Amino acid sequence: MSGDAHPNESNQHAGHDGDHAGGHGDGHGHSPYQAHHFDTMKQQFEAGKLGMWLFLATEVLLFGGLFCFYTVTKSNDPELFKWGHHFLDKRWGATNTMVLLFSSLTMALAVREAQLGRKNRILFYLAVTFLCGAGFMGIKYIEYSKKFHEGLFPGAYFVYENVIDSEEARIHEQEEAQLAHADLDLPVASVVTEVPKARGLVLQPATPPTGLSSSAQELEHGEETAGGHEADEGGHAPGLAIAPSHLPPGPRPANAHVFFSIYFCLTGLHGIHVLIGMGVMVWLAALAMQGRFGPGYFTPVDLGGLYWHLVDLIWIYLFPLLYLVE
Amino acid sequence: MSQPEMDAQSDSQAPTAPTVAVPVEAIGPSYLTITKTFTSWALTLDHKRIGVMYLIGVLIMFLIGGVFALLVRTELFSPLALITPLFADTIEAQADMYNKWFTTHGAIMVFLVIIPGVPAALGNFVLPLLLGAKDVAFPKLNLGSFYLWVTGAGFFLYVLFTGGLDTGWTFYTPYSAESGTAVIPALMGVFILGFSSIFTGLNFIVTIHKMRPPGMTWFKMPLFLWATYATAVMQVLATPVIGITVLLLILERTLGIGIFDPRNGGDPVLFQHFFWFYSHPAVYIMIVPPMGIVSELIAVHSHKRIFGYTYIAFSSVAIAIFSFLVWGHHMFTSGQSTTMNIIFSGITFSVGLPSAIKIFNWIATMYKGAISLNTAMLYGISFIFLFTIGGLTGLFLAVLSIDTHLHDTYFVVAHFHYVMMGSGLIAFIGGLHHWWPKMTGKMFSEYWGRIACGLVFVGFNLTFIPQFVMGSLGMPRRYYTYADKFEGYHQLSTLGSYVMAAGFFLTAYYLIQSLVSGKKAPANPWGGNSLEWHTTSPPPLLNFYEVPDATDPYDFENLEYDPVTENYETTKVG
Numbered sequence: 092m093s094g095d096a097h098p099n100e101s102n103q104h105a106g107h108d109g110d111h112a113g114g115h116g117d118g119h120g121h122s123p124y125q126a127h128h129f130d131t132m133k134q135q136f137e138a139g140k141l142g143m144w145l146f147l148a149t150e151v152l153l154f155g156g157l158f159c160f161y162t163v164t165k166s167n168d169p170e171l172f173k174w175g176h177h178f179l180d181k182r183w184g185a186t187n188t189m190v191l192l193f194s195s196l197t198m199a200l201a202v203r204e205a206q207l208g209r210k211n212r213i214l215f216y217l218a219v220t221f222l223c224g225a226g227f228m229g230i231k232y233i234e235y236s237k238k239f240h241e242g243l244f245p246g247a248y249f250v251y252e253n254v255i256d257s258e259e260a261r262i263h264e265q266e267e268a269q270l271a272h273a274d275l276d277l278p279v280a281s282v283v284t285e286v287p288k289a290r291g292l293v294l295q296p297a298t299p300p301t302g303l304s305s306s307a308q309e310l311e312h313g314e315e316t317a318g319g320h321e322a323d324e325g326g327h328a329p330g331l332a333i334a335p336s337h338l339p340p341g342p343r344p345a346n347a348h349v350f351f352s353i354y355f356c357l358t359g360l361h362g363i364h365v366l367i368g369m370g371v372m373v374w375l376a377a378l379a380m381q382g383r384f385g386p387g388y389f390t391p392v393d394l395g396g397l398y399w400h401l402v403d404l405i406w407i408y409l410f411p412l413l414y415l416v417e
Numbered sequence: 418m419s420q421p422e423m424d425a426q427s428d429s430q431a432p433t434a435p436t437v438a439v440p441v442e443a444i445g446p447s448y449l450t451i452t453k454t455f456t457s458w459a460l461t462l463d464h465k466r467i468g469v470m471y472l473i474g475v476l477i478m479f480l481i482g483g484v485f486a487l488l489v490r491t492e493l494f495s496p497l498a499l500i501t502p503l504f505a506d507t508i509e510a511q512a513d514m515y516n517k518w519f520t521t522h523g524a525i526m527v528f529l530v531i532i533p534g535v536p537a538a539l540g541n542f543v544l545p546l547l548l549g550a551k552d553v554a555f556p557k558l559n560l561g562s563f564y565l566w567v568t569g570a571g572f573f574l575y576v577l578f579t580g581g582l583d584t585g586w587t588f589y590t591p592y593s594a595e596s597g598t599a600v601i602p603a604l605m606g607v608f609i610l611g612f613s614s615i616f617t618g619l620n621f622i623v624t625i626h627k628m629r630p631p632g633m634t635w636f637k638m639p640l641f642l643w644a645t646y647a648t649a650v651m652q653v654l655a656t657p658v659i660g661i662t663v664l665l666l667i668l669e670r671t672l673g674i675g676i677f678d679p680r681n682g683g684d685p686v687l688f689q690h691f692f693w694f695y696s697h698p699a700v701y702i703m704i705v706p707p708m709g710i711v712s713e714l715i716a717v718h719s720h721k722r723i724f725g726y727t728y729i730a731f732s733s734v735a736i737a738i739f740s741f742l743v744w745g746h747h748m749f750t751s752g753q754s755t756t757m758n759i760i761f762s763g764i765t766f767s768v769g770l771p772s773a774i775k776i777f778n779w780i781a782t783m784y785k786g787a788i789s790l791n792t793a794m795l796y797g798i799s800f801i802f803l804f805t806i807g808g809l810t811g812l813f814l815a816v817l818s819i820d821t822h823l824h825d826t827y828f829v830v831a832h833f834h835y836v837m838m839g840s841g842l843i844a845f846i847g848g849l850h851h852w853w854p855k856m857t858g859k860m861f862s863e864y865w866g867r868i869a870c871g872l873v874f875v876g877f878n879l880t881f882i883p884q885f886v887m888g889s890l891g892m893p894r895r896y897y898t899y900a901d902k903f904e905g906y907h908q909l910s911t912l913g914s915y916v917m918a919a920g921f922f923l924t925a926y927y928l929i930q931s932l933v934s935g936k937k938a939p940a941n942p943w944g945g946n947s948l949e950w951h952t953t954s955p956p957p958l959l960n961f962y963e964v965p966d967a968t969d970p971y972d973f974e975n976l977e978y979d980p981v982t983e984n985y986e987t988t989k990v991g
Binding site for chain 1: 550551552553554555556558615619620622623624626627630653654655656658660661662665668669672673674675681682683684685691702959985
């Protein structure tokens, strides 16, 4: 017995040009990576693969609870999402989508190189995949920190007033400190209730001082002409600047904080998975450094790849559901 | 054919021609004695040792959960505050003490005893043996599952020693979002135990798919494997949902994310949907593996081929499928739409079909069988009796109009105790007796075993039949006091719980005694023909001295009792 060291047929061809260092070859003796309780490498590989698919099923169901949260909230309150998505920057979201899609490609190439046993190329592609993950998290960091600055926290910590404050602060600087502190202290609730239909409602206090009012009109004007994407351009963007596109049309829904709950739950859990995936890349790279992978044994890379693709796939759903929902 | 000594490390392809193993004799040390250090147990990858460690853990938790059950029952002996004043001064604190007791009892019994009991403890030990395999597919993951279980149990013990939990094991919102007790550690415990359960299920699915021995097709598997497989599918597909549910509840408590708590804009009924989407399958996770055990018990101890093998196998799968479609029957009175109620009610009724199929097939198996009334078999018969009551009263509750009356009464309490304890735990204990000689290599006292089984059976019915009556008379569940007219029923119920406890303590006594002074167990004391009886008791580290070939697990024709060795010997090669 003990012959079949090949996980599957296609790798038998690949076996000839591999420079695998593991000492596991074609058809004689045990692979050093075969566990004692498996009869063949093929059985071991198939068991690992089935186990990984089952694990991915549990991951889908884990996220399924959150998608259910999303669906229930959206069907009860569709306006919430039309309002909330203005706070998410489509350009960052799209960039991250491209980054992850590209990383899926490099991950697939890493699996291919592992099957061929080309150590340096495995390491290269794993490194690129890792860097893509890091880039993704970097962009998420930018997005998150902006929201944290604005007070757009999930749930009870949600302070929409900060958006108003920071927006006013920006205008304040822009108008060269014409506004008195009394204006900044206007009660927000009255602003919201008294001018419910105003665009960029928070910019129009009940008795707007001239400076603020004109700047608000400017903003509206800019938004209409430039499609709401004049974000940070125009050289008037201090630290806490909020892009006009962030100020959604229409009044703030009563459960505005729930949108950010959903946003942070979904992207947060996804981000944790990206971080775990990056850890997996490091682990795989460590194994690859030892020259473990070749035509006879590449299971860890294959399974790590499956995991990484699932993480990508979840983002593919998150991007339109959160950023492009309108 | 003699039994050649095998180098355990070298595999050999089993011959394809069917052979029947001859009397098995130990050649080397057993899995229990091969190494003796603490780390050789704590870091073992051997499924048998992991199973034994699970078993010890589960039984300890069973003791703790049982003590809380006795506290609850003792308090309810009288409508007056009876023993809570020992722990709290004001009436409010006493009432809350009672709430903590029944919550602790429920949470420990569900999450730490019944769910892991059969699959993780007995299943871990038996499953690879039934497959003739050396181990489960992922031994390290298996050990990881065990330590996740230990961690989860640690969280529950932490909750216990920091003032307890008073939300009920169901953690219903909005109360669980505002209760001052240690809800978050308890939820963390549930989350971690969930992953323990998932990894066990995942391991079993892969093991059954990929590691069956030559010749064992799906329909030649012992029925316990079918039950374990169906359970594993439920574990893998349902448990992640409770994982995310408890995470969301933790976030609701800490951040107020507005999903389950109406004060934050959430929906408490959504929590019930999330919770029962897991917890209804979980109920079947608790009952299907015991059904698998009973299939083995009834066939082996009746010495007769199981009747309706295919039907029993498929009924396990059918229960697994139905399990995902009936969660709404927990919310008939929660404001669910009438249409939903009718649909869930209808599907709930259909669960009765596969359950009844099993019952009828077990009875048909016993018909004209050569029944040995061993302790294990007595538990098997008890299961059939108690599960029939538990299952049929479930149909009462599936009727919308009747459920409106019975919802949240002791009728429901009695119903799910008949299913989860009277069936699930009884079969677990039956399976424990069935495989005890295989696990420990020792025979226990059948005399005391039968007496203990009788005590448990009588005590159980005495405890819960009065609860059916008072439930239908309107006694609501989860109250520390009650109207005077229920006093007699409660007193009967409390007495029953003491009788049952006496039975369990007696069981603990003679099982522990068997470890000390029990007779040495033969390889096949009951006359089973599935593969675990074709190795020594206890088995060697790698389970078999010779890679076994698939046997027909329900062919008892060739087994003959040898009164000298008290073993069932294979008489002829078939």
